[in-house]
Amino acid sequence: MHIGILTGGGDCPGLNAVIRAVTLALLNQGAARVTGIRRGFLGLLTRDVVKLDEAAVAGILAQGGTMLGTHNRCDPFHYFGAGGADVSAQAMAYVRELGLDALVAIGGDGTMTIAQRFAALGLPVVGVPKTIDNDICHNERSFGFDSAVAVVAEALDRLDTTARSHGRVMIVETMGRYAGWIALEGGLAGGAQVILLPELPYRLEAVAEVCRQREASQGYTLICIAEGAKAQGGGLTVARTLADSPDPLRLGGVGAVLAQQLQPLVQSEVRSTLLGHVQRGGSPTPFDRVLATRFGYAAAQRVLRREWGCMVALAGAEIVSVPLETVAGCSRPVPADHELLAAARGLGISLGV
Numbered sequence: 001m002h003i004g005i006l007t008g009g010g011d012c013p014g015l016n017a018v019i020r021a022v023t024l025a026l027l028n029q030g031a032a033r034v035t036g037i038r039r040g041f042l043g044l045l046t047r048d049v050v051k052l053d054e055a056a057v058a059g060i061l062a063q064g065g066t067m068l069g070t071h072n073r074c075d076p077f078h079y080f081g082a083g084g085a086d087v088s089a090q091a092m093a094y095v096r097e098l099g100l101d102a103l104v105a106i107g108g109d110g111t112m113t114i115a116q117r118f119a120a121l122g123l124p125v126v127g128v129p130k131t132i133d134n135d136i137c138h139n140e141r142s143f144g145f146d147s148a149v150a151v152v153a154e155a156l157d158r159l160d161t162t163a164r165s166h167g168r169v170m171i172v173e174t175m176g177r178y179a180g181w182i183a184l185e186g187g188l189a190g191g192a193q194v195i196l197l198p199e200l201p202y203r204l205e206a207v208a209e210v211c212r213q214r215e216a217s218q219g220y221t222l223i224c225i226a227e228g229a230k231a232q233g234g235g236l237t238v239a240r241t242l243a244d245s246p247d248p249l250r251l252g253g254v255g256a257v258l259a260q261q262l263q264p265l266v267q268s269e270v271r272s273t274l275l276g277h278v279q280r281g282g283s284p285t286p287f288d289r290v291l292a293t294r295f296g297y298a299a300a301q302r303v304l305r306r307e308w309g310c311m312v313a314l315a316g317a318e319i320v321s322v323p324l325e326t327v328a329g330c331s332r333p334v335p336a337d338h339e340l341l342a343a344a345r346g347l348g349i350s351l352g353v
């Protein structure tokens with residue numbers, strides 16, 4: 001067989017570990033050729049591919065990002081480079097020219113949606129879930145998430161020093177557009193006293209009250225807020241809108257907004273730090289390297305068994321397959337009854353409500 005691999009959507013730590021695992025497992029177990037498609041689906045239109053073999057994937061396990069590059073706007077069924085026209089036939093012609101028998105698509109729900117449409121055109125597909133936000137349906141944990149949580153925890157550890165020394169309220173803003181997993185786990189790991197999530201619109205006065213109480217007791221407060229968090233009755237804090245994207249909103253700045261709103265309500269100084277893409281960069285943690293390797297190996301097994309139209313996923317301790325069509329257009333927010341929320345409340349951590 002001749003198998004294509006691509007990465008789509010935002011980069012995150014562990015993508016290279018998946019590319020390596022898929023390539024090595026396929027080549028060791030008998031697939032004839034593996035080809036990397038550069039910059040997501042764009043490579044099928046720009047005819048930009050690279051041969052993947054043992055030498056090509058050597059040394060990439062611990063590297064962040066994706067050696068294949070990625071793209072967050074290229075949908076061949078609605079191509080930005082052709083005024084939104086459907087150029088999928090052009091991509092399929094190149095697939096046939098390359099002689100690809102199947103595609104391993106590593107990406108989020110947008111990538112899975114496009115992959116499924118190519119599957120409908122006759123290109124067999126196996127998906128591997130990718131999202132730093134940890135919010136792909138039917139998948140308990142995404143690679144990259146553990147690495148991001150480690151960055152947030154370290155940031156909180158470091159900001160704790162200034163918070164204590166100056167008696168300040170220090171706010172850390174994390175990624176997490178519509179799901180608060182990074183803020184929740186990062187906030188717990190970094191010992192934040194207030195954790196604010198997109199799923200639980202916060203009451204400003206509740207947050208201010210925690211800070212005032214702590215001014216009288218510990219003298220400082222650490223707040224961890226997801227970029228997608230919003231005040232009750234308020235809206236998202238949008239940093240920019242990407243034209244031509246089906247997923248156009250880019251959030252950012254809610255931490256600074258909260259700082260401004262809180263300042264008149266408390267005595268101590270309030271400062272905000274936005275972590276941004278720092279959370280998505282750098283080397284994957286060992287956990288993420290192992291999870292990415294398991295996903296890559298599992299995807300290769302599906303290819304070798306010709307089990308098409310599925311995405312590998314983590315369910316409990318097991319790697320399973322779920323139908324691709326159940327992933328597209330679906331997301332996985334933190335459920336209101338999640339054990340970590342109960343644990344946070346039980347420890348006296350405020351969720352702002």
Ligand SMILES: Nc1ncnc2c1ncn2[C@@H]1O[C@H](COP(=O)(O)OP(=O)(O)OP(=O)(O)O)[C@@H](O)[C@H]1O
Nearest residue numbers: 009010072073074075107108109110111113131246
């Ligand atoms: N709902 C959607 N339907 C169809 N295509 C989409 C959708 N959302 C995104 N896409 C397309 O999918 C590709 C990847 O999208 P996006 O950047 O959202 O990445 P993703 O795979 O969803 O991962 P992530 O959002 O976690 O970065 C882009 O080309 C985008 O145009």
Ligand SMILES: O=P(O)(O)OC[C@H]1O[C@](O)(CO)[C@@H](O)[C@@H]1O
Nearest residue numbers: 010072132133175176177250251
């Ligand atoms: O890299 P971009 O396009 O700015 O996207 C950033 C967004 O992507 C994510 O990293 C994943 O959806 C979000 O957490 C973040 O808001």
Ligand SMILES: [Mg+2]
Nearest residue numbers: 108109110247
């Ligand atoms: Mg997306």
